[in-house]
C-alpha cells in the first residue's frame with residue numbers, strides 16, 4: 001500500500017485485528033456470563049427520544065467502552081428473562097460464523113464470488129428438502145429473512161400460473177392470495193409489493209383455536225373467483241405469529257390439490273419443528289406444500305438473517321426471477337446453473353448465511369435442533385400449566401408451541417378495564433426491564449404474550465414473572 005495513505009494501512013492492520021478480536025471475544029464472553037446472573041436484567045429501557053439523545057451526545061472513545069455502552073443499551077436475548085419476540089438466542093459458534101462471513105464478504109451472486117458458500121448452501125438446502133419430505137426434484141435457496149422468503153415463494157407461485165406471465169407482461173388479470181386472518185403481516189406486504197392491492201389479499205377466517213377455518217377457505221375461494229380474481233396461492237401458517245397455532249396443512253393441502261392451487265407454507269417460526277420427532281406431527285401435510293420457508297434465526301439458534309425457502313419442484317423455484325442479465329450469467333439455462341445464486345434470489349450480493357447453520361449442524365449434529373425445539377416447546381406447555389393453576393391469570397388458549405398468551409385478572413373489572421390493566425402491566429414490565437415480554441390482541445382482548453426462546457429459562461424464572469406481575473397491576 002502506498003505510504004501516502006497511512007490511514008488505510010492502519011485501518012487494515014491485521015495485528016491490531018487479532019488483539020481487538022481477542023479482547024472483544026473476552027468482553028462478549030463476560031456479557032454472556034452476566035446474562036445468567038440472577039440479578040441481571042433482560043433490557044435497559046430508554047424511550048426512543050432518550051436513546052437518540054444519548055447517542056447524539058455520545059463521545060466515542062475506544063472499541064471496548066463503545067461495546068460496553070452498546071451492551072448496556074441493547075436487549076439481551078441470552079438472558080433467561082428474555083421472553084419477547086421470536087428471534088433466536090444465537091449460539092456463540094454461529095455468531096462467530098457471522099464474523100467469518102463478514103470478513104470474507106463473498107457476495108454469492110455468481111459462483112466465483114462465493115464458491116464454498118454456494119456449495120455449502122446447497123448442502124444445507126438439500127437437508128431441508130429431505131427433512132420437509134420432498135424428493136430429489138426439490139430445491140431451494142437461502143435468503144435474507146422470512147419476509148423476503150415469503151415474497152420469493154409467492155413470486156414463484158405467480159410465475160407458475162400456466163396461462164399468465166406477469167414477470168414478462170405485467171398483470172393482465174386480478175390476482176389474489178388466500179391466507180388466514182392470523183397470518184404474519186409479511187404475507188400481506190408481499191402481496192401488496194406484487195401489486196395485488198387490498199382486494200388481492202383475502203383473509204380467511206380462523207376457528208376458535210385460531211387456526212384457519214378450512215370450511216371458510218372454501219367459501220372465500222369461491223367468492224374470490226366469482227369476483228373475477230385468479231388465485232395465485234393459498235398460504236398456511238405453521239405456526240401463526242400471535243398465538244403459535246399451526247394451520248391444518250393436510251386439509252389446506254387437499255383443498256389446493258383439488259383446485260390446482262399453489263400451496264405455500266409460512267413456517268418461519270414453527271417449520272423448524274420438522275426436525276423434532278415429538279413435534280413433527282404438528283406439520284403433518286407439510287410435504288404437500290409447493291413451497292415452504294423456515295427461518296434459522298428463529299427456532300434454529302442462528303443469528304439473523306437466515307431463511308431457507310424450498311420448492312417441491314425445483315423448476316418452478318428456478319423460474320421465480322427469470323430475467324435476462326447477460327453480463328452476469330453465461331446463459332439462461334437456470335436449471336443447469338444452480339451455482340449462480342443470483343439467478344434464484346431477490347438479493348444480488350448476500351450474506352454467507354448458510355455458514356452459521358452448517359457449522360452448528362456439523363459440530364453438534366442434527367439432534368441439536370431437535371433438542372432446542374423440544375426444550376422450548378416443552379417450556380411453553382409447562383408455562384401454560386402454571387398459568388392454569390394460578391387463579392389470578394387466564395390462559396388465552398392451549399399453546400402448541402413456545403408462544404403463550406395469557407392475561408392478569410382482577411375481580412370486578414370489565415373487559416375494557418382488563419385490557420387497560422394488561423397494557424399497563426406490559427408497559428411497566430418494559431420500563432422495569434428485568435423481564436422482557438410482549439403483548440397481543442385476540443378477539444379484542446389484550447393478552448400478555450411470551451415467546452420462550454431461551455433454553456436457560458426455567459420454571460423458577462416463570463414463577464418469578466407470575467409473582468411480580470400483580471405488583472405492576474396496582475394502580
Ligand SMILES: *Cc1c(COP(=O)(O)O)cnc(C)c1O
Pocket residue numbers: 086144145146147148150184186237238239240241266267268269295307
Ligand atoms: C417472523 C415471521 C415472519 C417474518 O420473518 P422475518 O425473518 O422476521 O422477516 C413471517 N412469518 C411468520 C409466521 C413469522 O413468525
